[in-house]
Amino acid sequence: MNQFKTKKFSAFLWSISGFIGGGIGGAIIGGLITAIALIGIFFAAYLLSPAYSFLFSTTSLHDTVIFFFQWIYPIGIWVGGSIGFVLFGLDFSKKAYKKSLPA
Numbered sequence: 001m002n003q004f005k006t007k008k009f010s011a012f013l014w015s016i017s018g019f020i021g022g023g024i025g026g027a028i029i030g031g032l033i034t035a036i037a038l039i040g041i042f043f044a045a046y047l048l049s050p051a052y053s054f055l056f057s058t059t060s061l062h063d064t065v066i067f068f069f070q071w072i073y074p075i076g077i078w079v080g081g082s083i084g085f086v087l088f089g090l091d092f093s094k095k096a097y098k099k100s101l102p103a
Helices: 004-049 061-100
Strands: none
Touching: 004 061
16 A cells, blocks of 8 residues: 555656656747747848848837737747646656556
């Protein structure tokens, strides 16, 4: 009985670490997606500078930053966060399930 309680507690700790690991993994993947999107926006603006010169003008730079933080940043964090949370969370949850099984 005592061994079963220890295994249950170990599974509980693994599931908690799954949430923490999922959150960290989501933040990392979301940050990478957001950084790639930001680099892509400015690279495209550099290549198409006559058409998109508003990205580099001082009057519209504020609008570009607002656009980034209203649309690109949240989408990157939500999508990347969801992917990272599912991947890391499922991995830790699988380990938690295996540890909770009686010997």
